[in-house]
Amino acid sequence: GAVVSQHPSWVICKSGTSVKIECRSLDFQATTMFWYRQFPKQSLMLMATSNEGSKATYEQGVEKDKFLINHASLTLSTLTVTSAHPEDSSFYICSARGEGFSYEQYFGPGTRLTVT
């Protein structure tokens, strides 16, 4: 159990366009979802935390108008990278946490974004 999926697994887009990444909890209700970014050979960097039905809480230095997060249901959160630039190219990973778990976060497989 506790499976999290992400779509797409990889995407290439042109500079200036927007990209939407979906994160779904397949067999549990995710009260909280997290979005991370990871650059090569670096650790995970938390971008934002979202709770179902409320606005996301962004980490310092993360532009909320550029990285739009929506957590409309207990099984789906989306991250939209708006007006993408080459420096946004990274590995984006979501994780989800449900009630009743020992605060463990279940990770999606990640989305590799390349902006050309």
Next chain:
Amino acid sequence: GQNIDQPTEMTATEGAIVQINCTYQTSGFNGLFWYQQHAGEAPTFLSYNVLDGLEEKGRFSSFLSRSKGYSYLLLKELQMKDSASYLCAVMDSNYQLIWGAGTKLIIKP
């Protein structure tokens, strides 16, 4: 500030044992996690410690000392597939995960 320290890289031999240390200073403590991450993939859960002591799970064990702000992950009977990065993360008083930079483990035949 909050800080998680772990070695950047370690090398070990197939079949041997390796211990990856993690020290932490956080505002509050609600448990320590170890995750394994292969290159290009998302992290996978290995262990969770919230009480002092050793938790054993097959070839992997994790130890915690809250008074020392210290944990280690012990990997026995190393296999080539264990080559990966190992991430230590502490859950603080706000139930937020604070991540270490990860330890890249290289297994040699």
